[in-house]
Amino acid sequence: MNIINNLEEIKKPHSYRKVAIATCFGTFLEWYDFLTFATLAVVFGPLFFPSNDPTAGLLASLATFGVGMVVRPIGAALFGSMGDRIGRKPVFMITITLMGIATVSVGFLPTYEQAGIWAPILLVSLRLLQGLSAGGEIGGSAVYLTEHAGDTNRGFKTSFLQLMGPLGILVSTMQIALLQHWLTMDEFQAWGWRVPFWVSLALLLVAFQARRALEETPVFTELSKHQKAESQLANNFKDPEIRKKMFLLFFCISSSGAILFFCVQVYTAIFLKTAVNLPPQFVDQLSVYTALALFPLIVFSGWLSDKIGRKPVIISGLLLGALFIQPAFMMLENFGAQMIQTGNQSLIFKITLVLGVLSIALAFVVGPQTAFLAELFPARNRNSAATLPHNLAAGWIGGMLPFIVTMINQRWNSNMAGLWYPTAFLGLSALIGAVYLPETFKINLDK
Numbered sequence: 001m002n003i004i005n006n007l008e009e010i011k012k013p014h015s016y017r018k019v020a021i022a023t024c025f026g027t028f029l030e031w032y033d034f035l036t037f038a039t040l041a042v043v044f045g046p047l048f049f050p051s052n053d054p055t056a057g058l059l060a061s062l063a064t065f066g067v068g069m070v071v072r073p074i075g076a077a078l079f080g081s082m083g084d085r086i087g088r089k090p091v092f093m094i095t096i097t098l099m100g101i102a103t104v105s106v107g108f109l110p111t112y113e114q115a116g117i118w119a120p121i122l123l124v125s126l127r128l129l130q131g132l133s134a135g136g137e138i139g140g141s142a143v144y145l146t147e148h149a150g151d152t153n154r155g156f157k158t159s160f161l162q163l164m165g166p167l168g169i170l171v172s173t174m175q176i177a178l179l180q181h182w183l184t185m186d187e188f189q190a191w192g193w194r195v196p197f198w199v200s201l202a203l204l205l206v207a208f209q210a211r212r213a214l215e216e217t218p219v220f221t222e223l224s225k226h227q228k229a230e231s232q233l234a235n236n237f238k239d240p241e242i243r244k245k246m247f248l249l250f251f252c253i254s255s256s257g258a259i260l261f262f263c264v265q266v267y268t269a270i271f272l273k274t275a276v277n278l279p280p281q282f283v284d285q286l287s288v289y290t291a292l293a294l295f296p297l298i299v300f301s302g303w304l305s306d307k308i309g310r311k312p313v314i315i316s317g318l319l320l321g322a323l324f325i326q327p328a329f330m331m332l333e334n335f336g337a338q339m340i341q342t343g344n345q346s347l348i349f350k351i352t353l354v355l356g357v358l359s360i361a362l363a364f365v366v367g368p369q370t371a372f373l374a375e376l377f378p379a380r381n382r383n384s385a386a387t388l389p390h391n392l393a394a395g396w397i398g399g400m401l402p403f404i405v406t407m408i409n410q411r412w413n414s415n416m417a418g419l420w421y422p423t424a425f426l427g428l429s430a431l432i433g434a435v436y437l438p439e440t441f442k443i444n445l446d447k
Contacts, residue, residue, distance in 0.1 A: 015215070019148045020157070022210040023141050024164055026096050029200070029207045030137045031168030033103035033130060036196045037068070040176065042273060042280075043193050047111045048120045067124055068131035069395040075135020076391035081233045083136075083383030088144045089216050091136055091383075096211060098133035100204030102126045107197030131395065138394065139373065139387035146374035147217035147382075147445055155310065155441060158370035159302025163295055165366075169265050170291035172196055177284040219379050219445055233384045242385055245376050245438075250389035252433035253314065257369055258398020259422045260321050260362040264290065267402045268355065271329065275415045276336035290355045297359055301367025309439045310368040310375075317364025318430035324361060325423050326416065328354050333415060368441075375440035397425070 037044075075095075083091045106126050112119045142161060149157045175196050183192045236242050265287070272283045305313045331354050339347040377385040405418030412418075 016148055016150075016157070019214060020145060020160060022207075022214050023092075023145045024161055026092065026207045026211055027137060027141045027161060028164040028167055028171075029096065029203045030099050030134055031165045032172055032203065033099050033168075033197075033200055036103075036168075036172040036176075037106070037127070037130075040193055040196075042270070043189070044123070047113075047189070047193075048123050050112050068127035068134070069398065069400060071128050071131035072135035072138075072391040072395035073388060075132035076139060076387040077135075077233060077384075078132070079136025079140060080384035080387035083140050083143070083387070084233075084381065087216050087220055088140065088147070088383065089211075089214055091140055092144065092211050092214070093208070095133045095136040095140070096204070096207050099130055099137065100200055100207070102129040102133065103197055103200040104204070105197075107194040107200075135391045135395070136387070139390040140383060142370040142373040142390075143383050143386055144217055146371050147219040147379075149371070151444065153303075153306050154371040154375070155302040155305035155368050156299065157302075159299050159367045161370045162298050162302070162366045165261060166265065166291040166294040166298075170288055173269075173284050173287045173291070175199070177281060177288075180281065180284075219382075222446065233388070236381055236385045236388075239381075242377060242381055244436075246385055246389045248433070248437055249373065249376055249386065250393045252318070252429045252437055253365070253369060253372060254390040254393030255397040256318055256321070256426055256429040257362075257365045258394040259401055259425055260317070260358075260365055262398045262401045263321075263325060263422055264294075264355070264358045264362045267405060268329075268332070268358070270402055270406075271415070272332065272336060275409075276333055277340065278336050286351065286355060289352055290359055293356050293359050294363060297363035298367045301363045302371070305368035305371070305441060310372045310441050311433070311437050311439050313364050313368050314372070314437070315430055315434050317361045318426050318433060320364065321358075321361035322423055322426035322430055324357055325426070326419055328358050329416060329419055372440055374445065375443045376438070379446060 079091045079095060082094075103126075106123065109122055109126070110119050115122075142158070145161050146154060146158050176193075179192045179195055180188055236246060268290070269283050269287050272278045272286070273280055301313055301317075332351060335347045335351050335354070338344060339351075373386045373390060374382055401422065404421060408418035408421065409415055
């Protein structure tokens with residue numbers, strides 16, 4: 001079956017389409033909320049962390065973004081355990097509500113000039129609440145969607161969930177770019193930055209209504225008939241096989257996918273704005289092009305993993321990322337500097353091409369990721385065993401990446417020194433994954 005036939009299958013009027021749309025929209029809202037903060041990191045610096053040193057303000061803003069990522073494992077442990085005990089659907093309703101409330105509240109926060117030290121304290125508190133919510137949503141949604149997907153073409157069907165991260169970046173970036181176009185700089189700094197957070201209220205209401213209509217997964221429903229539903233979090237660490245798979249998921253899949261995601265979708269924009277000094281509006285346009293390129297690449301990667309297996313696709317992405325990150329950012333710096341000096345518009349194509357190759361590496365890792373996340377573990381342990389290492393990786397490895405890279409760069413007075421961190425991580429992940437990662441694409445999810 002080719003990609004076109006797979007698309008026709010998804011279009012059929014059965015329950016999976018409803019499940020996929022509701023799940024993806026809720027996950028989109030989580031990413032939109034979470035990544036709007038990252039997109040506005042440069043704006044938040046002077047508003048909430050005023051300093052005579054612009055770099056110090058940027059680092060404080062990035063650290064606040066990272067705080068939300070660091071607490072994600074706590075949310076994963078809490079909500080992942082609940083998902084094994086009370087079901088996948090109730091957890092979805094809780095996480096989407098928490099994220100929506102926290103994000104809308106950011107739009108009403110006073111700045112440092114208005115409230116002093118309470119402004120950054122409140123901002124960090126809401127970031128913590130966002131992180132807890134995302135810990136239950138991201139990872140748990142992969143399990144939920146995969147358990148509804150059946151045994152055929154799971155990689156293709158579930159790859160659409162991975163589009164929600166780029167879509168969240170795309171929508172938040174375009175919205176901010178339009179606001180900056182329509183408003184003066186003073187208006188945007190005064191109140192325009194709040195608008196994307198206010199929009200979250202409308203998105204929350206739509207997502208909440210869509211999720212109310214969802215049903216529990218057939219796998220969990222069948223499991224609860226034959227076994228007592230209980231938390232499996234402690235049991236996961238007692239079982240050596242599950243413990244090993246949790247480590248492989250953490251290191252080779254989730255950490256590496258998060259590193260590539262934040263390199264491609266988050267840090268490139270920060271790098272081009274602050275290190276290369278390209279105009280913010282131009283960088284936002286590049287972010288839109290990169291996000292659009294990811295859509296077909298991710299779906300193709302999920303489809304390919306149904307044909308040749310999850311492992312070869314993922315390992316290919318890890319190797320490409322390890323080999324290309326350093327030269328990619330060197331080329332971005334070089335092309336950007338030339339463009340500023342000469343105004344040569346043909347360099348835009350070269351910059352876009354570099355971002356495109358980075359996007360291929362990301363797509364190969366995250367395209368099969370949704371299915372792989374659920375296929376790796378037995379049904380009774382799946383929610384807690386998948387969500388904890390996935391969010392631990394995204395929070396502690398991926399979420400802190402912009403801060404760590406920026407800090408290393410500052411320490412060594414170089415725009416490139418910090419990029420050896422993701423390069424080394426991806427290279428080691430590819431080596432370990434090639435040896436130890438199991439193949440899962442033909443596994444029965446009911447077991």
